[in-house]
Amino acid sequence: MTDNTIKLKDIARILSVSESTVSRALRDHPRISLATRERVKKLAEQLDYVPNQVARNLQNRHMNAIGVVIPKLSYHLYAQAISGMEEVAEQLGYNIIICQTNESTEREQNIVQELLSTRIAGFIISLSSSTVDFEHFAKIKRRKVPLVFFNRECEDIHTDRVIIDNFGVARQAVEHLIRSGSKRIAYFGGPAEVQISNRRLEGYTAALKDHQFPLIADYIVHTEFNPRSAYEAAGRLLGLSTPPDAILAFSDQFAYTLYQKAREMGIDIPTELSLIGFNNEPATSLLLPALSTVDQPAFAMGKTAAEILFQQIQHPNDYYRAQTKVLQSRLVLRGSTR
Secondary structure (H helix, E strand, C coil): CCCCCCCHHHHHHHHCCCHHHHHHHHCCCCCCCHHHHHHHHHHHHHCCCCCCHHHHHHCCCCCCEEEEEECCCCCHHHHHHHHHHHHHHHHCCCEEEEEECCCCHHHHHHHHHHHHHCCCCCEEECCCCCCCCCHHHHHHHHCCCCEEEECECCCCCCCEEEEECHHHHHHHHHHHHHHCCCCCEEEEECCCCCHHHHHHHHHHHHHHHHCCCCCCHHHEEECCCCHHHHHHHHHHHHCCCCCCCEEEECCHHHHHHHHHHHHHCCCCCCCCCEEEEECCCHHHHHCCCCCEEEECCHHHHHHHHHHHHHHHHHCHHHCCCCCEEEECCEEECCCCCC
């Protein structure tokens, strides 16, 4: 059952209490005993009931807005993607509500719950780095609210998604490093829970195996999305007794950290260390030497995700059809690689 069918009187009937008791219990009214409040809330959660004045007023109609849930707006890729989403939404007369999780699962869960309670028309979501429990996404699906994942996806949820070929382009980047003469190639990745980081790691591993390069555990690094963790991890990697002579970084921001640490340690780029990042952020071309990177079609990714979401909104009978749209990315070679 969904919150479209469950009402206060249904919960009251099942628990053999009055509707006013249910209403007060959900609002933590002190006149209602703690035991009753807990019983009411537990059943309401099981039945996916959400107190929803907006929904009652709209009589089951959704808002003319979509929710976009992203890790951080400061990430260049997401800022560009949102521009693509806005282009589509504006043409169709919809607004966008942008929410950032700051890489927090708890915040992501709360945002999804709040947007569901306002009867949002649909969701476009890129997962936080810490998310391993996907129940809040399953709830979106149970309520038949349109959902599209982009960039960072969740394979456990059957829905549409827009991604790049992270495996293939990482493999291509490492093959370039091999062809340019690098012998000790490392991967500087994001948290182990982040699926796209692991896809890039798989591409890195495949390229090394194809060229019969050994897999060295010390050359595979996972770090958190904060400057201190990345800086410390960069120091450990570059401080190895036999350091790498090339690194594929999960993102341009991680590559910036590697630049900083390499300069502090007197390591020359690219003669002693080749670097390739991901995202092609504006500052990459301004570094000395300019950073080689993978250009992701961020605007197109956002636009495509919005187009697919509105297909779901306008054609609900196709709701259970899930498609994966893979957009092309490209390797941009600059001075940071030999």
